[in-house]
Amino acid sequence: MKRICFCVVVLFSVMTARHAVAASERMNVLLLIVDDLNSWMLGDTNRYAGKVVAPNIRKLAESGVIFNRAYTACPYCSPSRTAFLSGISPMKSGVYDNGVDMDRSSALQQSTPLPELFRKSGYYTASYGKVAHGFDPKDSWNDRIGHRRDPVPPGAPFLSFTRGEQDWGPIHLAEEEMNDTKYADAAIKQLQKKHDKPFLVACGLFHPHMPWYVPQKYFDLFPLNEVTVPELMTDDLDDVPPLGRAVTNGKSKFVEQVLAHGLHREAVQAYLASTAYSDAQMGCVLDALDKSPYRDNTIVVMMSDNGFHLGEKNHWQKATLWEEATHVLLMFRIPGMTHAGGVSERFVSLQDLYPTLAELCGIKPPDDVDGSSLVPLLKNPDAEWKSTAISALYDRYVSIRTERFRYTRYADDQEEFYDCSKDPREWTNVINNPEYAAEIKKLRASVPTQSDMALPIPSKKDKQ
Ligand SMILES: [Ca+2]
Numbered sequence: 162m163k164r165i166c167f168c169v170v171v172l173f174s175v176m177t178a179r180h181a182v183a184a185s186e187r188m189n190v191l192l193l194i195v196d197d198l199n200s201w202m203l204g205d206t207n208r209y210a211g212k213v214v215a216p217n218i219r220k221l222a223e224s225g226v227i228f229n230r231a232y233t234a235c236p237y238c239s240p241s242r243t244a245f246l247s248g249i250s251p252m253k254s255g256v257y258d259n260g261v262d263m264d265r266s267s268a269l270q271q272s273t274p275l276p277e278l279f280r281k282s283g284y285y286t287a288s289y290g291k292v293a294h295g296f297d298p299k300d301s302w303n304d305r306i307g308h309r310r311d312p313v314p315p316g317a318p319f320l321s322f323t324r325g326e327q328d329w330g331p332i333h334l335a336e337e338e339m340n341d342t343k344y345a346d347a348a349i350k351q352l353q354k355k356h357d358k359p360f361l362v363a364c365g366l367f368h369p370h371m372p373w374y375v376p377q378k379y380f381d382l383f384p385l386n387e388v389t390v391p392e393l394m395t396d397d398l399d400d401v402p403p404l405g406r407a408v409t410n411g412k413s414k415f416v417e418q419v420l421a422h423g424l425h426r427e428a429v430q431a432y433l434a435s436t437a438y439s440d441a442q443m444g445c446v447l448d449a450l451d452k453s454p455y456r457d458n459t460i461v462v463m464m465s466d467n468g469f470h471l472g473e474k475n476h477w478q479k480a481t482l483w484e485e486a487t488h489v490l491l492m493f494r495i496p497g498m499t500h501a502g503g504v505s506e507r508f509v510s511l512q513d514l515y516p517t518l519a520e521l522c523g524i525k526p527p528d529d530v531d532g533s534s535l536v537p538l539l540k541n542p543d544a545e546w547k548s549t550a551i552s553a554l555y556d557r558y559v560s561i562r563t564e565r566f567r568y569t570r571y572a573d574d575q576e577e578f579y580d581c582s583k584d585p586r587e588w589t590n591v592i593n594n595p596e597y598a599a600e601i602k603k604l605r606a607s608v609p610t611q612s613d614m615a616l617p618i619p620s621k622k623d624k625q
Contacts, residue, residue: 187282187283187284187359187522187523187524188359188458188459188460188495188496188521188522189356189359189360189361189362189455189458189459189460190279190284190359190360190361190362190459190460190462190518190521190522191348191352191362191364191446191450191459191460191461191462192292192361192362192363192364192462192464192518193363193364193365193366193443193446193461193462193463193464194242194291194292194363194364194365194366194463194464194465194466195218195365195366195368195369195439195443195463195464195465195466195490196238196291196365196366196367196368196369196370196465196466197238197369197370197371197465197466197467197468197469197478197479198369198436198439198465198469198489198490199465199468199469199485199488199489200468200488200489200490201214202214202215202218202219202436202490203227203229203490204229208389209388209389209390209391209429209433210382210383210387210388210389210433211383211384211387212382212383212387214433214436214437214440215436215437215439215440215443216440216444217440217441217443217444217447218440218443218463218490218492220444220447221443221447221461221463221492221494222463222492223501223502224494224501225461225492225493225494225495225499225501225503226492226493226494226495226499226500226503226504226505226538226539226542227490227491227492227503227504227505228491228492228505228507228509228535228538229504229505229506230488230505230506230507230508230509230548230550230562230564231464231488231489231490231491231508231509231510231511231550232487232488232489232508232509232510232511232550232551232552232562233466233467233468233486233487233489233510233511233552234250234251234510234511234512234551234552234553235251235256235257235467235552235553235554236467236468236479236480236481236482236486236487236552236554237257237258237259237467237479237480237554238259238291238294238370238466238467238479239256239258239259239260239261239294239295239296240256240257240258240259240261240295241466241467241511242292242293242294242295242296242466243256243263243269243293243294243295243296244256244511244512244531245275245511245512245514245515246274246275246276246292246293246296246298246515247269247272247274247275247296247515248272248273248275248512248515248516248526248527248529248530248531248532249268249269249272249529249530249531250512250531250532250551250553251553251615252551252553252557252559252609252613252614252615253268253529253531253615254266254268254269254272254615254618255268255615255616255617255618256269256295256296256618257553257554257555257556257557257558257617257618258554258555258617258620259294259295260295260620260621260622261295261617261618261619261620261621262618262619262620262621262623263295263296263618265618265619266615266618268529268615269296271529272527272529273527274293274296274298274301275514275515275518276288276298276301276302276361276363277298277300277301278519278524278526278527279361279518279522279524280301280302280303282522282524283358283359284358284359284360284361284522285303285356285358285359285360285361286301286302286303286304286360286361286362286363287302287303287304287305287347287348287351287360287361287362287363288302288304288305288306288363288365289305289306289344289345289347289348289362289363289364289365290306290308290340290341290344290364290365290366290367291308291365291366291367291370292308292363292364292365294308304351306343306344306347308340308344308365308367309340310340310367311332311334311339311340311374312334313372313374314330314331314332314333314334314374315333317330317372317374318372320418320422320424321422322415322418322422323415323418326371326372327371327372327415327477327478328371328372328373328374329371329372329373329374329427329428329431329434329435330373330374330431331374331375331376331377331380332374332375332376334376335376336376336438339375339438340367341366341367341368341438341439341442342442344364344365344366344442345364345366345442345443345445345446346445347364348362348364348446348449349445349446349449352446352449352450352453352455353449353453356455359522364446366439366442366443368435368436368438368439369432369435369436369438369439369469370435371478373431373432373434373435375434375435375437375438376438379434379435379437379438379441380430380431380434382433382434382437383430383433383434383437385426385427385430388426388429388430388433389429390425390426390429390471390472391429391471391472391473392586393472393473393475394586394588397473397474397475397588398474398475400589400590401474401577401590402571402573402575402576402577403573403575404558404571404572404573404575405481405482405569405571405575405577408476408480408481408482408554408555408558409474409475409476409481412470412475412476412477412478413475413476413477415477416472416475416476416477417475419472419477420472425471425472428471428472429471432469432471443463447461456496457496458496459496460493460494460495460496460518460521460522461493461494461495462491462492462493462514462518463490463491463492464489464490464491464492464511464514465489465490465491466489466511467479467480467486467487467489468484468485468486468487468488468489469485469486470483470485470486473485473586474587480554481554482552482554482558482559482560482569483567483587484562484567484581484585484586484587487550487552487560487562489511491509491511491514493517493535493539495521495539498521498536498539498540499539503539503542504542505538505542505543506542506543506564507538507542507543507544507546507548508546508548508549508550508562508563508564509535509538509546509548509550510532510550510551512531512532513532513533513534513535514532515530515531515532516530516532516533516534517532517534517535517536517539519534520534520536521536521539533547548563548564549561549562549563549607550562551608553614555572555617556572556617557572557611557614557616557617558570558571558572559608559609559614560608561604561607561608562581563604565580565581565582566578566579566580566581566597566600566604567579567581567587568601568604568605568608570605570608572611576592576601576605577590577592578590578591578592578594578597578600578601578604579591580597
């Protein structure tokens with residue numbers, strides 16, 4: 162009997178050794194999420210304004226590894242965050258839209274949310290601001306401040322043609338009264354505390370989500386004559402299938418109004434202003450970390466949840482399968498692993514966050530977790546990689562990016578195909594060009610069929 166027990170203990174030790182790190186030696190995690198921040202700041206930072214738009218995020222990127230080609234699993238707040246916090250891809254959870262009834266996804270119900278895995282593994286967990294959305298594992302956090310929007314300024318909406326959130330202008334609040342500032346302050350407090358356990362502190366900032374109400378000083382950073390607007394192609398949607406055009410419904414009218422009122426430049430200025438405000442808050446949190454005793458044993462991750470259109474493809478905001486909405490920011494600074502100035506051009510997904518953080522912290526992820534740990538790329542940003550990223554949306558629309566192409570399939574099997582090496586703005590759908598027949602066939606076969614994808618979970622409104 163004794164021998165059997167001994168064997169069991171040895172076996173258990175061998176099984177866990179690969180992932181086992183004493184809780185006290187584990188790295189802390191600071192997870193920073195910025196809402197609706199597109200990829201404009203990648204590459205030429207002066208493309209949209211005469212200066213670096215987000216200096217603090219830029220500084221963080223330069224101190225570690227930035228993924229220039231990171232894509233969201235679903236280009237919409239709730240499904241994107243649900244995918245990376247649950248580890249379950251939309252194609253398995255059926256969560257492809259905002260406002261769905263998460264209780265009806267059996268894959269999600271059986272999942273172990275990332276903060277839950279960390280809490281069970283001996284971490285102190287805290288969530289401030291907009292971290293989860295819809296799928297919200299509230300009990301997984303030891304401390305939590307949920308997201309609330311700032312009050313609307315008196316006199317808003319400032320745009321004559323809008324009601325609701327599609328608006329911008331100076332806010333009436335002092336910066337310290339704004340909610341994103343408070344979330345950053347709460348994260349800073351955690352970094353100033355003495356912790357006897359490793360921590361996972363997540364801080365999610367709402368800006369530059371609309372409406373763009375931020376202090377005037379952030380608008381002043383971007384004089385209108387220095388602001389460049391994205392180039393638009395007026396007949397861009399003519400070669401897009403009907404369901405692709407339909408994703409712009411409800412937003413195209415807003416674009417037309419912005420253009421008709423000559424406000425495109427002002428809109429870009431407001432987006433940059435809102436980004437700069439968020440960046441300033443991120444800067445405060447990162448400064449607090451660098452001044453804390455945790456600087457050298459804390460992993461920093463900064464990411465956005467989805468991209469953002471400002472008129473391209475006659476669309477505003479997100480929830481499309483084009484580059485503007487699917488391409489996101491993702492960067493890591495890992496003491497002892499990443500080297501300053503690391504840039505990876507490999508194509509990766511936000512779905513990879515869960516297995517990456519689990520591996521970095523020596524925690525075994527659940528077997529059903531999707532995505533791949535990015536640790537090999539964090540060690541060597543040029544490592545060999547599969548280098549594709551899949552995004553899904555609505556009724557099992559699916560899109561795959563490879564280093565050269567984008568292939569998209571809608572619910573009625575109509576398709577788009579772009580040669581992004583020649584056409585980075587995805588202006589010309591070449592699905593019928595025989596020159597690409599072999600590549601199209603290959604990519605068509607590389608995305609899951611509709612029957613392989615979970616049915617869309619119904620909206621909460623449809624709850625019986
Ligand atoms: Ca087009």
